[in-house]
Amino acid sequence: MSSRILVEAPGTHRVEEHTPRDPGPGEALVAVHAVGICGSDREVYQGTRPEGYVRYPLTPGHEWSGTVWAVGAGVPESLIGRKVVGEGFRNCQVCERCHAGETTLCAAGYEETGFTRPGAMAGTLTLPARLLHPLPDDADLTAAALLEPAACIAAAALKSGARPGERVAVVGTGTLGMFAVQFLKAVSPAELLVVGTRDDREALSRRFGATDFRLRDRELPDDFDVVIETAGSASAARTAASLLRRGGRLVLTGIPAPGAQGLDPTGLVVRQLEVRTVFGAPPDAWAHAVRVFGAGLLDPLPLITHELPLTGFSQAIELVGAGDPKVGKVLLRP
16 A cells, blocks of 8 residues: 545645556556656645646646556557656647647646646556656656656757757756756757856756856846746746847746736837747657657756655645755655
8 A cells, every 4th residue: 555645725735545546448557756846736735826727635746757567458568667757738639739739738628647637646646658758778767757847848948949059048047947958958059058046056057068157137148049938037038038139039938926027029029039938848848858868968866956755745845935045856755
């Protein structure tokens, strides 16, 4: 018998016994190795996630890695024993957007593992096998637990269209920002700037491939080809747009609190900026993240600072929201 976290309502949770659910047709049963905690999990616990994007009672956990234990009818048995990660969005597969590969825009409405469906903060997770992405046999499953946020940034990197020799920048130095640095480094840019609010992140930024680091309150350049924004602060989008040359390309991934500063539409038009956004990761982004990880070009391990058992859920939530610069990615180990 294993355990699971159950958030009964905002601010109320318990650790209880968990019985694995046998996989039905088209499903797989995965033994969870590790599950990450992020700001959206904190929103779930505090009750601040937007209406329609969470359903209580709930077992959270959308960032995870594990090993397939069993499969249901119609699923290849060759998956059994494979190390895997899995997409969170439960798309319908039949609407126009799904057929176009834009599964995060599914017309059937929002459904996601760990938010409206049972998540991975449990000993096992049963989900549609079509959402699984097998990993190399020698993959580090602890590192792989961070492939969900990596896939979101993979989507941003693909949307940016960054090409070798371009001047690229990242705004934000958290987990997403450090992944953005690694994805952009992989395309061989002429220059890779990181802009943040903490000078203690400079060393890690440079370790991942940054050629320059600037604090956001200092003088910044305005001639970059591509900028990926990951900070999600009130002014991050404006800062990111200000870094671009005329005709530059901006991808926004951060979700600021209400009251954020919007982009100046006159500036967008006159400077002919291309702006795109990312919410979640479609299958091609997941495949890209897994491929880059398997090739050794993505290193999540330095971002992990804490690993706790499921009984440490409360501590994990506090760590994520403490604002302590020594706290990076927090994992729970079922």
